Amino acid sequence: MDEILKILEKDGRQTPEEIAAQLQLPVRQVAKKIAEYEKKKVIIRYKAVINDELVPQEGDARALIEVKVRPQKDKGFDGVAEKIYRFPEVVSCMLLSGTYDLLVEVTGNNIHSISNFVSQKLSQIENVQGTVTHFILKKYKENGDFFTVTSKDERLPVSA
Amino acid sequence: MKAAMNRKIKKAYPLPKLSSVAEQMPPSGIRLFFDLVLTMDDVISLGVGEPDFNTPWHISQYAIEKIETGFTTYTSNSGLMELREAITDNVRKTYGLSYDPVREILITVGVSEAYDLALRALINPGDEILVHEPCYVSYKPLISLAGGSPRVVSTRKENGFKVLPKDLASNCSRRSKAFVFNYPCNPTGVTYSKKELEALASVIREKNLFVISDEIYHHLSFDHPHISFPILDGFKERCLYLNGFSKGYAMTGWRIGFACGPSPLIALMTKIHQYTMLCASVMGQYAAIEALKNGSEDTVEMKNEYFRRRNYIVKKLNDIGLSCHVPGGAFYVFPEIPACFSSDLEFANQLLKEERVAVVPGSAFGRDCSRHIRISYAYSVDKLKAASERIERFIKRHQG
Numbered sequence: 400m401d402e403i404l405k406i407l408e409k410d411g412r413q414t415p416e417e418i419a420a421q422l423q424l425p426v427r428q429v430a431k432k433i434a435e436y437e438k439k440k441v442i443i444r445y446k447a448v449i450n451d452e453l454v455p456q457e458g459d460a461r462a463l464i465e466v467k468v469r470p471q472k473d474k475g476f477d478g479v480a481e482k483i484y485r486f487p488e489v490v491s492c493m494l495l496s497g498t499y500d501l502l503v504e505v506t507g508n509n510i511h512s513i514s515n516f517v518s519q520k521l522s523q524i525e526n527v528q529g530t531v532t533h534f535i536l537k538k539y540k541e542n543g544d545f546f547t548v549t550s551k552d553e554r555l556p557v558s559a
Numbered sequence: 560m561k562a563a564m565n566r567k568i569k570k571a572y573p574l575p576k577l578s579s580v581a582e583q584m585p586p587s588g589i590r591l592f593f594d595l596v597l598t599m600d601d602v603i604s605l606g607v608g609e610p611d612f613n614t615p616w617h618i619s620q621y622a623i624e625k626i627e628t629g630f631t632t633y634t635s636n637s638g639l640m641e642l643r644e645a646i647t648d649n650v651r652k653t654y655g656l657s658y659d660p661v662r663e664i665l666i667t668v669g670v671s672e673a674y675d676l677a678l679r680a681l682i683n684p685g686d687e688i689l690v691h692e693p694c695y696v697s698y699k700p701l702i703s704l705a706g707g708s709p710r711v712v713s714t715r716k717e718n719g720f721k722v723l724p725k726d727l728a729s730n731c732s733r734r735s736k737a738f739v740f741n742y743p744c745n746p747t748g749v750t751y752s753k754k755e756l757e758a759l760a761s762v763i764r765e766k767n768l769f770v771i772s773d774e775i776y777h778h779l780s781f782d783h784p785h786i787s788f789p790i791l792d793g794f795k796e797r798c799l800y801l802n803g804f805s806k807g808y809a810m811t812g813w814r815i816g817f818a819c820g821p822s823p824l825i826a827l828m829t830k831i832h833q834y835t836m837l838c839a840s841v842m843g844q845y846a847a848i849e850a851l852k853n854g855s856e857d858t859v860e861m862k863n864e865y866f867r868r869r870n871y872i873v874k875k876l877n878d879i880g881l882s883c884h885v886p887g888g889a890f891y892v893f894p895e896i897p898a899c900f901s902s903d904l905e906f907a908n909q910l911l912k913e914e915r916v917a918v919v920p921g922s923a924f925g926r927d928c929s930r931h932i933r934i935s936y937a938y939s940v941d942k943l944k945a946a947s948e949r950i951e952r953f954i955k956r957h958q959g
């Protein structure tokens with residue numbers, strides 16, 4: 400992956416000037432590259448990574464749902480997947496190898512609303528053959544960020 | 560009765576006069592500053608001399624498994640054979656040098672111990688040891704402690720802080736026995752090309768000096784591959800090669816280093832080590848084995864990150880009025896302070912008080928360094944950015 404993307408993937412707030420300095424490139428070239436990535440939706444958007452373990456909201460339940468799907472003739476899994484991921488309750492959806500087909504992450508106000516979503520919406524979709532729902536109890540790490548331990552700098556402030 | 564006893568305890572035995580050699584050692588410049596920093600809150604410190612990365616997890620994991628399976632004993636004085644063999648392999652692959660793991664390698668408690676042992680095994684009363692300045696804070700005091708006299712070869716900003724062959728030559732006397740050399744250098748980040756090293760090597764041969772080469776930052780050479788001193792013609796016999804795991808593998812707390820060199824010297828060092836240390840910690844030694852066997856990708860990844868930070872901080876510092884050359888390695892910059900400050904100490908103290916940024920005064924690293932400070936970039940770009948904004952504000956205020 401391009402070094403510019405690697406830097407932005409870790410810290411989306413770095414400016415073209417800062418990135419240019421690190422990569423020893425002209426600022427204009429970096430700015431142009433970033434604009435291109437944004438235009439082509441290589442960079443979809445910028446957002447903050449929030450540790451929701453620290454801001455526990457009432458009415459915030461999450462579940463991972465294994466979904467077994469009968470593939471359709473032309474579209475394979477894509478058609479069913481789209482029907483699933485279009486629901487606003489679905490925050491991520493992936494096709495996997497292995498014993499089931501789609502892994503779907505869902506949010507809801509509580510366990511009941513998620514259960515309702517699964518029974519009334521998800522499992523009603525044509526070609527969905529079965530689901531297994533796992534409620535998320537605690538998040539330790541996501542996308543490389545720790546959610547449970549705070550990474551304090553343990554080093555002595557001045558050393559040889 | 561109780562009161563009487565207390566009085567007795569208070570009139571306690573006075574300590575005898577302590578070692579005057581130890582008492583006369585100057586306190587480390589870093590130590591003094593450190594005590595001050597500790598009293599303050601909200602300080603962004605650019606004073607750290609160790610990586611900000613954690614030890615790669617597979618390395619820690621391997622050591623944990625060893626502890627869990629009962630490997631918690633002393634090892635051979637020289638260190639685990641498996642580690643010495645891994646070092647032999649690694650040095651052969653990297654530099655094409657072959658050291659005998661039985662007679663030519665000693666595992667130590669960091670490069671710190673290896674350096675101390677080398678001096679104690681080399682020095683006779685009256686011997687002079689050449690060191691370049693600025694240099695790592697331990698070099699000179701330990702020479703004195705071992706009974707030698709340090710003799711300084713100054714390096715200057717105009718020459719990018721490189722040791723010049725003519726300066727090395729002109730500082731040699733009949734009593735000069737060895738030259739302590741460190742590159743990539745703490746605190747300047749200086750690295751050397753093969754040609755520059757060969758020019759120094761020929762002076763060293765001519766003056767018949769021995770070399771202690773501290774290459775602990777060898778993984779962190781950014782602009783060309785690091786060239787190890789003992790690969791130069793005739794220098795496997797004439798050089799003690801010191802290296803360790805602290806910097807390149809982010810393993811400072813494990814305390815493992817090593818020395819490779821001529822067997823009579825290694826044998827003497829091992830004799831002292833056997834009485835003073837017995838051996839380096841076994842967990843650390845196992846971690847080091849894993850580092851050598853499976854850690855090379857980690858070192859490259861960390862190096863790439865330091866490289867980007869170096870580019871960032873050098874540009875930033877030059878922009879805000881702290882002029883510096885581009886250091887070729889390690890993770891330090893050694894900029895010159897603006898003319899409106901009277902000294903490095905004034906700069907560092909005021910900066911700490913006014914803007915809560917800690918940097919190390921240059922004079923901690925040498926007597927001619929009072930117009931410089933050391934800035935470490937073992938910090939995220941985010942931190943570097945925040946710190947340089949504070950420094951910029953500080954300089955602007957003082958330049959009026």
Ligand SMILES: Cc1ncc(COP(=O)(O)O)c(C=O)c1O
Pocket residue numbers: 559608668669670671672695741744745773775803804805811814815816
């Ligand atoms: C040049 C140099 N040599 C040696 C050391 C000590 O390293 P170790 O952790 O291996 O004792 C350091 C640490 O800062 C250093 O900068």
